[in-house]
Amino acid sequence: MRSDDLETIREKTLVTHHSPPRSPLRPWLGVAAITASLFVFLTTELMPVGLLTPLSASLHVSVGLAGLMVTLYGISAGLGVPFIAAWTRRVDRRLLLSVLLVILTLGNLITALSPNYPLVLATRLAMGFANGVFWAIGVSMAMRLVPQRHAARAAAVVMSGISIAAVAGIPLGTYLESSTDWRTTFLIWSGLSALVCCAVAVTIPSLPSDNAVPVREVFGLPLKNVRLRMVLITVILFVLGHFGAYTFVRPFLEHHASATSGFVTVVLMIYGLGGAIGNFIAGYTVNKSLRGSFIVGCAGLVTSLLWLLAVGDGPTGAIIALVLWGLSFGAVQLCQVNMTQAAAPETFEAAMSLNTMAYNTSIAIGALVGGLFADHLSVTSVVWFAVALTAASLLLTLGTGRNAAAPVPGEASAAVEQATPPSR
Numbered sequence: 001m002r003s004d005d006l007e008t009i010r011e012k013t014l015v016t017h018h019s020p021p022r023s024p025l026r027p028w029l030g031v032a033a034i035t036a037s038l039f040v041f042l043t044t045e046l047m048p049v050g051l052l053t054p055l056s057a058s059l060h061v062s063v064g065l066a067g068l069m070v071t072l073y074g075i076s077a078g079l080g081v082p083f084i085a086a087w088t089r090r091v092d093r094r095l096l097l098s099v100l101l102v103i104l105t106l107g108n109l110i111t112a113l114s115p116n117y118p119l120v121l122a123t124r125l126a127m128g129f130a131n132g133v134f135w136a137i138g139v140s141m142a143m144r145l146v147p148q149r150h151a152a153r154a155a156a157v158v159m160s161g162i163s164i165a166a167v168a169g170i171p172l173g174t175y176l177e178s179s180t181d182w183r184t185t186f187l188i189w190s191g192l193s194a195l196v197c198c199a200v201a202v203t204i205p206s207l208p209s210d211n212a213v214p215v216r217e218v219f220g221l222p223l224k225n226v227r228l229r230m231v232l233i234t235v236i237l238f239v240l241g242h243f244g245a246y247t248f249v250r251p252f253l254e255h256h257a258s259a260t261s262g263f264v265t266v267v268l269m270i271y272g273l274g275g276a277i278g279n280f281i282a283g284y285t286v287n288k289s290l291r292g293s294f295i296v297g298c299a300g301l302v303t304s305l306l307w308l309l310a311v312g313d314g315p316t317g318a319i320i321a322l323v324l325w326g327l328s329f330g331a332v333q334l335c336q337v338n339m340t341q342a343a344a345p346e347t348f349e350a351a352m353s354l355n356t357m358a359y360n361t362s363i364a365i366g367a368l369v370g371g372l373f374a375d376h377l378s379v380t381s382v383v384w385f386a387v388a389l390t391a392a393s394l395l396l397t398l399g400t401g402r403n404a405a406a407p408v409p410g411e412a413s414a415a416v417e418q419a420t421p422p423s424r
Contacts, residue, residue: 027145027146027154028145028146028154028157029203030141030145031142031145031146031154031158032157032199033196033202033204034139034141034200034204035157035158035161035164036161036196036199037097037100038134038158038159038165039161039164039196040104040193041104041130042161043169043189044108044127044131044189044193045070045128045131046070047173048069048070051182051185054177054181054182055069055182058181058182058183059116059117060117066117069120069124071364072125072128073124073125073128073131074363075128075360075361075364076125076126076128076129076131076132077129077131077135077356077360078359078360078361078363078364079132079357079361080128081129081132081133081136081356082219082350082354082357083215084129084132084133085136085137085218085352085353086350086353087215088133088209089209089214090209091209092206092207092208093137093140093141093208094141094200094201094204094205094206096133096137097134097137097138097200098197101196101200102197103127104130104131104193105190105193105194105197106190107126107130108186108193109186109190110123111123111124111186112183113183132356132357135352135359136349136353136355138158139155139159139337139352140341140349140352142155142157142158143155145204145205149287152283152286152287152334153283153284155337155338156283156334157283159279159334160279162279162330164272173185173189176188209349217350218350218353219354221344221354222354225343225344227342227343227344228340228344228351228354230343231336231339231340231355232355232358234336234339234393234396234397235340235355235358235359235393237390237396238298238301238336238390239359239366240389241366241386241389241390241392242329242386243367243370244366244367244382244385244386245370245382245383245385245386247367247370248370248374248379248382249268249322251379252308252312252379252382252383253267253312255379256312256313256379256380257312257315263315267319267322268322270319270322270323270326271322271323271325271326272326273326274325274326274327274330275326275329276330277330278297278327278329278330278331279330279331279334280330281327282297282330282331282334282335283334285331286335290335290339290342291397293331294336297328297330298328298332298390298393298394299328300324300325300327300331301329301390302390302391302394303328304321304328305325305383305387305390306387307321307324308321308325308383309380309383309387337352337355340352340355369385370382370385370386373385
């Protein structure tokens with residue numbers, strides 16, 4: 001054997017020794033940690049919904065005033081995110097997510113120990129800002145951890161945390177409160193948030209921010225990018241409709257189907273399970289047709305609401321409507337994230353911060369308008385309001401053409417680059 005051949009073998013051996021192959025499992029462990037992060041953020045946001053009565057009694061405030069724990073959290077999550085995401089654009093995303101989880105951990109701990117309601121509200125306001133930033137960076141981080149061909153699936157896994165929270169997290173919080181008290185429930189969630197923070201630190205590699213933009217440019221993106229503007233309008237329409245109706249689904253079922261609280265709980269858990277399944281299915285279909293997947297999901301929303309109006313006065317009809325509603329919303333949720341990424345691949349984080357602002361603001365407005373309809377007309381009118389807006393979102397998508405959800409020419413390579421796993 002020649003000496004140069006021996007040298008080549010020696011070099012290959014050294015490279016193999018010092019650069020072990022990267023485990024294909026490691027990126028998905030990181031995706032799982034981000035999914036767990038979404039779970040604790042979302043359950044923390046909605047936890048007070050099931051605890052309002054004991055919270056208000058313990059802190060000596062009315063139930064309506066106690067509801068501000070959810071309202072302020074959502075407002076700060078929506079309005080603050082474009083600014084904070086831009087101000088932290090040079091911060092490594094693993095470090096930023098860890099900081100957000102530390103804020104969540106401390107916030108739940110302070111809530112559990114708080115002696116008065118003003119401190120609880122101030123704490124929830126700070127936690128809301130952290131929540132909004134997570135929504136801006138979380139899905140993008142998951143898509144960057146895995147190979148480009150698996151990016152949509154990684155996003156689907158992360159978004160399944162929404163359904164997991166609906167099916168397990170929120171009912172679990174209510175159960176813990178009934179077994180202990182609301183302070184212990186928040187204390188347990190503080191510990192859970194700390195565990196998730198540790199998982200993020202261990203499983204996620206360094207992820208320098210490579211596409212964030214300054215604050216002054218964030219709000220100009222929809223003006224320059226027609227596709228992004230259309231996506232944001234589409235999101236606003238279906239979120240207004242969906243949450244306008246979903247907020248009042250319990251009184252609708254109680255009035256029309258004579259539903260008991262137990263039946264409502266079961267139906268909503270089935271709805272959450274349907275959302276997880278819809279999310280999973282869309283994780284595969286968006287790669288084949290993103291626009292088609294959104295159209296089918298949005299059409300499913302309209303159909304499920306119409307079905308609820310037509311035959312929702314019986315248990316079977318209500319269950320079928322809520323299952324289809326959950327399946328459709330799970331699919332639409334994932335599609336709108338991928339549509340945002342496709343419309344602005346080079347500025348995905350900034351686009352997602354605008355998406356988060358539009359989404360959270362629309363939740364609040366949808367619930368407010370739905371309440372006005374329910375008080376001054378009827379609960380049924382809220383569902384018709386949802387039908388009109390989800391149908392408008394569907395028609396807008398049908399009218400924007402086949403290329404509305406496609407990557408912008410010349411930016412496809414940037415999208416691939418963004419989803420390429422970073423080196424350790």
